[in-house]
Amino acid sequence: MKRPIIGLTLDSEPAGGWSKLPWYALRQNYFSAVIEAGGLPVALPHAPELAADYLGALDGLLVTGGAFDVDPALWGREPLHPKATLKPGRTDFEIAATRAALERDMPVLGICGGQQLLAVALGGTLIQHIPDELPSEIPHEQPNPRTEPGHDIEVAPGSLLARLTGRARMAVNSAHHQAVRDVPDGVVVNARAPDGLVEGIEAPRHRFALGVQWHPEYGVDPADPLILRGFVEACRG
Template sequence: MNVPVIGITLDSEDPGGYSNMPWYALRQNYADVVVESGGLPLALPHEPDQVAAYVEKLDGLVVTGGAFDVDPAMFGATTRHDTVVTKDRRTLFEKNVTEAMLAADKPVLGICGGQQLLHVILGGTLIQHIPDEVENALAHEQPNPRTEAGHSVKVVAGTLLHRIVGTETLAVNSAHHQAAKEVSSNITVNAVAEDGVIEGIEDNRYRFCLGVQWHPEYLISEGDRRIIDAFIKASAR
């Protein structure tokens, strides 16, 4: 099997903390799981004008999460919740590179905030703040460590995700205050939390287009490992 080159989007931070200049960041386990499943990770700086060159070299794309939100204007919202924080250059780059990878029918895996961006790209909208829109919501920003489960999700039978994980229920970690809301005709919901919050999506027009609201790179379940393995396998074709 060829060793697929997997682009992983970076986070970006303003000066302070690590450096007195703007800096990029990536949690190590994003790269670790790609290597363990047989891929070659490649970190992607936010260069919107270089998207075509990136896509030419990449076999698959991981759109990562972060402590920020998709601009509500991207999905047609006319109001913006007080909790919303955006990183406009990062989002522009991730949107452009995701759209280009899909146009080339190369595998895309959206994780947490990456799943939310993928949902918007595919025509969906977002809940801007779960506690304000979901009655009796679970603790989607779990207080316990990300290496542990925060809640479980029901996996929808017959979906790509179900074929990958081979189970109807999956324990997941949870670190988000936004979530997928309205679903377009392109989107198939593949996982739902007990409170009704959408936890996973896919688009079957593409050979591998999957988004999960949790963080499978922590490998807290066999299902998480299978998600990464399946993505790398699809990228190696």
């Protein structure tokens, strides 16, 4: 069976460190998880003006996470929180590609920061800094390795996430200081942490538009690979 082509958004770094010139980067397990799920992953450079051209060659879009935040100007909240970090070039491309994919009803999976960007693209808003707005004993920026769970989540019955995983609860890794605050009509919160923080969203009006706040590419929970598998299967359609 032909593998659907899945575009993965890249992170970007300025000159210095690994290279004397600006460079792109992405953890290998994003790619290996898509391959394991049956997809053919390709990397997408940050060229917003080419977003439609990229999508014309893809079957699905995976918006990855990273150590940065979505510009609050995109969702009507300013000023920028002191703890927030922006990567305008990356966000410009990701928001253009995500909105274009949604318009085409192309399957979209947002992971961690990618879920937050998907929420904004769908018309939602974000919490700029969790400790300021929802103080909690749950370590949403967990101190233990990302290869281990940080806390559990509850999955909403009847949601796409519940259908994909067959689970009412999951163990997840957690590496974020922002989160989804509000979602518009037509967007469903499909998972929450024990403190009530939004951990997953989906838009049933689209063929497949799913966001998860954790990193299923690590496979911390046995149900994590089922999320990637369901996404790839949707891309076959």
